[in-house]
Amino acid sequence: MVKIKIKDMCFGYASTPILENVSVDIYGSSFVSIVGPNGAGKSTMLKCINKILVPDSGDIHIDGYNLKNMKRMEVAKNIAYVPQSSNRVFPTTVFETVLMGRRPHIGWFSNEKDIEKVWQVLEEMGIEDIALSSFDELSGGQQQKILIARALAQDTGAILLDEPTSNLDIWHQLDVMENVQRLVKVKKVTAIMAVHDLNLASRYSDQILMMKDGKVVSAGTPAQVLTTENIAKVYEVEAHVHNYGETPYVMPLKQLGMRAIT
Numbered sequence: 001m002v003k004i005k006i007k008d009m010c011f012g013y014a015s016t017p018i019l020e021n022v023s024v025d026i027y028g029s030s031f032v033s034i035v036g037p038n039g040a041g042k043s044t045m046l047k048c049i050n051k052i053l054v055p056d057s058g059d060i061h062i063d064g065y066n067l068k069n070m071k072r073m074e075v076a077k078n079i080a081y082v083p084q085s086s087n088r089v090f091p092t093t094v095f096e097t098v099l100m101g102r103r104p105h106i107g108w109f110s111n112e113k114d115i116e117k118v119w120q121v122l123e124e125m126g127i128e129d130i131a132l133s134s135f136d137e138l139s140g141g142q143q144q145k146i147l148i149a150r151a152l153a154q155d156t157g158a159i160l161l162d163e164p165t166s167n168l169d170i171w172h173q174l175d176v177m178e179n180v181q182r183l184v185k186v187k188k189v190t191a192i193m194a195v196h197d198l199n200l201a202s203r204y205s206d207q208i209l210m211m212k213d214g215k216v217v218s219a220g221t222p223a224q225v226l227t228t229e230n231i232a233k234v235y236e237v238e239a240h241v242h243n244y245g246e247t248p249y250v251m252p253l254k255q256l257g258m259r260a261i262t
């Protein structure tokens, strides 16, 4: 479990400002979803929390330590990162790919404990049968699962996931969400996930951050954030929101205006 405190964070690519004065507190083991339109800054925010990108101003504290004073390897011992799926090529077996997750702890040399950890993660995710398959020959859904397993092998208190359900069928979407939820509930890990599907975010998250144009527009429980007003303001879409207890179900109805392609 890792506490993440972001205060007045700003970030821009070259001279273009992207994130503007983002302040967020994430305490304890919780499942946090970041939602928002294309280009809102979700991936950029995850990359700043993981020190892949360095904010121009503001502070990020991880368990009280300022990220500015932490080396990348130290960050990797606390926070694992599952990047947005791409056509990445790993000319390795599934086992070797997951073993890469141990690198922040072991450098290049693995020992018996690392091998055990990898088998444990493969078993927990039900993918031990494909341990010796070549990563490149797996389907997109299977590859996504292996990338999550690689992050789990890192054995960190927090995990960041960038749209891990995109390109997955509904069975695999639920599988990813259930695995992350188990991690949060059983292993007390803090999970932060960028996700487009508002209903997956609603059902599984403890907290949702809704972003637009590099700012957090709304933060709170799914019922607090997923309102017709917020959806209209942020997505320019009229939606019907039906509340099943504390879990809103969002049905998008129609676009409210023209939007530039972002």
Ligand SMILES: Nc1ncnc2c1ncn2[C@@H]1O[C@H](COP(=O)(O)OP(=O)(O)OP(=O)(O)O)[C@@H](O)[C@H]1O
Residues within 6 Å of the ligand: 013, 018, 036, 037, 038, 039, 040, 041, 042, 043, 044, 045, 194, 262
């Ligand atoms: N490497 C880069 N160089 C310059 N601009 C970038 C770079 N990466 C992202 N951007 C810009 O930063 C803004 C935020 O992008 P980001 O990928 O963080 O958004 P996002 O909310 O994750 O979007 P999506 O939902 O489409 O993945 C966009 O305007 C994007 O064009």
